[in-house]
Amino acid sequence: MSxxxxxxxxxxxxxxxxxxxxxxxFHGERGTxxxxxxxxxxxxxxxxxxxxxxxxxxxxxxxSNPQPRDQVYEKYVDQEYDVAAYFExxxxxxxxxxxxxxxxxxxxxxxxxxxxxxxxxxxxxxxLAAERGWQPFGIEMNPSAVAKAREGGAVVxxxxxxxxxxIEWGSFDVVxxxxxxxxxxxxxxxxxRFANLIAPGGSGEITTLNRKSLVARLRxxxxxxxxxxHFTYWSGRSLERILESNGLxxxxxxxxxxxxxxxxxxxxxxxxxxAGEIVDLGDAPAPTWDTKPSVLSxxxxxxxxxxxxxxxxxxxxxxSRPAD
Numbered sequence: 468m469s470x471x472x473x474x475x476x477x478x479x480x481x482x483x484x485x486x487x488x489x490x491x492x493f494h495g496e497r498g499t500x501x502x503x504x505x506x507x508x509x510x511x512x513x514x515x516x517x518x519x520x521x522x523x524x525x526x527x528x529x530x531s532n533p534q535p536r537d538q539v540y541e542k543y544v545d546q547e548y549d550v551a552a553y554f555e556x557x558x559x560x561x562x563x564x565x566x567x568x569x570x571x572x573x574x575x576x577x578x579x580x581x582x583x584x585x586x587x588x589x590x591x592x593x594x595l596a597a598e599r600g601w602q603p604f605g606i607e608m609n610p611s612a613v614a615k616a617r618e619g620g621a622v623v624x625x626x627x628x629x630x631x632x633x634i635e636w637g638s639f640d641v642v643x644x645x646x647x648x649x650x651x652x653x654x655x656x657x658x659x660r661f662a663n664l665i666a667p668g669g670s671g672e673i674t675t676l677n678r679k680s681l682v683a684r685l686r687x688x689x690x691x692x693x694x695x696x697h698f699t700y701w702s703g704r705s706l707e708r709i710l711e712s713n714g715l716x717x718x719x720x721x722x723x724x725x726x727x728x729x730x731x732x733x734x735x736x737x738x739x740x741x742a743g744e745i746v747d748l749g750d751a752p753a754p755t756w757d758t759k760p761s762v763l764s765x766x767x768x769x770x771x772x773x774x775x776x777x778x779x780x781x782x783x784x785x786x787s788r789p790a791d
Contacts, residue, residue: 477535478652484699485654485709488525495520495688518693520700526708528654529678529700536652539696543609550588550612558591559758565592565645572641572672575600579640583664585628586647590616597621604639606631629656636663642671646781649675652698654709662713668790671715674783675701681778682726691728692780703782715786722779723770730757 482489498517522529542548569592575582580602584592587605589612596603597619605623607613613625624631629651642664651657665671676692677683678700683690693700703720711717757766773779 477533479533483523485528486526488523490524491521494522494529497688497693527702527705534652534698535695550609559755563758565595581639582641583639585644588612593621594619628660637666639664640666640669644673646674649697649699658709658713662715665788669788671786674781677782680780682728682780686728706784710786718787719785721783722774722777724780726780
């Protein structure tokens with residue numbers, strides 16, 4: 468007899484969590500099974516519920532309903548799921564992505580170097596930003612990740628963006644949030660507070676999964692990113708809309724990345740090869756196949772296509788707050 472998944476449970480929504488519309492259509496259903504693996508191919512938190520997704524007919528957002536809010540919160544906070552350990556496995560690849568993002572943001576202007584990373588995880592981006600002259604801060608809900616991020620002396624508030632209050636609102640010249648908005652069950656509150664962090668004349672950078680990406684179209688409900696702790700699935704337009712509704716001006720939207728589903732076979736191929744000479748790299752992250760110059764060069768070509776076609780697995784929206 469096959470294992471039976473528990474029925475979907477949790478907080479039931481009465482309307483779209485982004486725009487409040489009650490016009491929706493059924494998008495799909497998928498069962499997810501428990502997994503404690505922290506390896507590269509694991510999908511962060513998998514609680515083992517049956518997920519039912521709906522699409523808002525007004526703002527284009529896809530969201531789970533009901534939402535396993537309590538289970539996800541317990542996993543990240545009460546049970547101290549080790550986010551720092553998860554990101555340590557992919558540290559070299561994250562470094563490449565974060566360096567690209569810092570290149571795009573550019574150096575701080577004189578007297579305007581305050582930056583905050585919302586959902587800063589283990590603080591890798593904060594550390595790299597500090598090396599480029601930024602005075603970085605962070606917000607993170609996972610206790611183990613907060614501890615790791617604070618090791619370098621960074622100021623990190625523990626909690627979700629919606630929970631944090633003892634912070635100087637409107638004081639940050641650049642506000643970043645890399646792949647965090649899909650983890651909040653209350654994106655309207657998240658977007659409002661994200662906007663309120665930005666100083667007049669400042670800017671914001673936010674990324675999330677693109678539900679209209681090539682990999683999402685090919686995999687459908689079998690896409691590995693359809694998991695319990697992703698409460699929402701965004702298109703470029705739905706993400707732009709929620710930011711604009713909070714007084715921000717969109718200055719650019721870009722799409723990038725094929726997605727792990729389409730390149731996972733390369734991980735397996737590399738892992739099956741005999742181990743070579745062990746090299747002492749000190750504190751530097753161990754290189755992986757996806758950080759080699761030849762791969763990064765090819766990736767740049769692919770990303771240009773994914774951006775122009777809007778098929779990248781990630782969507783990146785840049786915004787600005789008008790000066791008072």
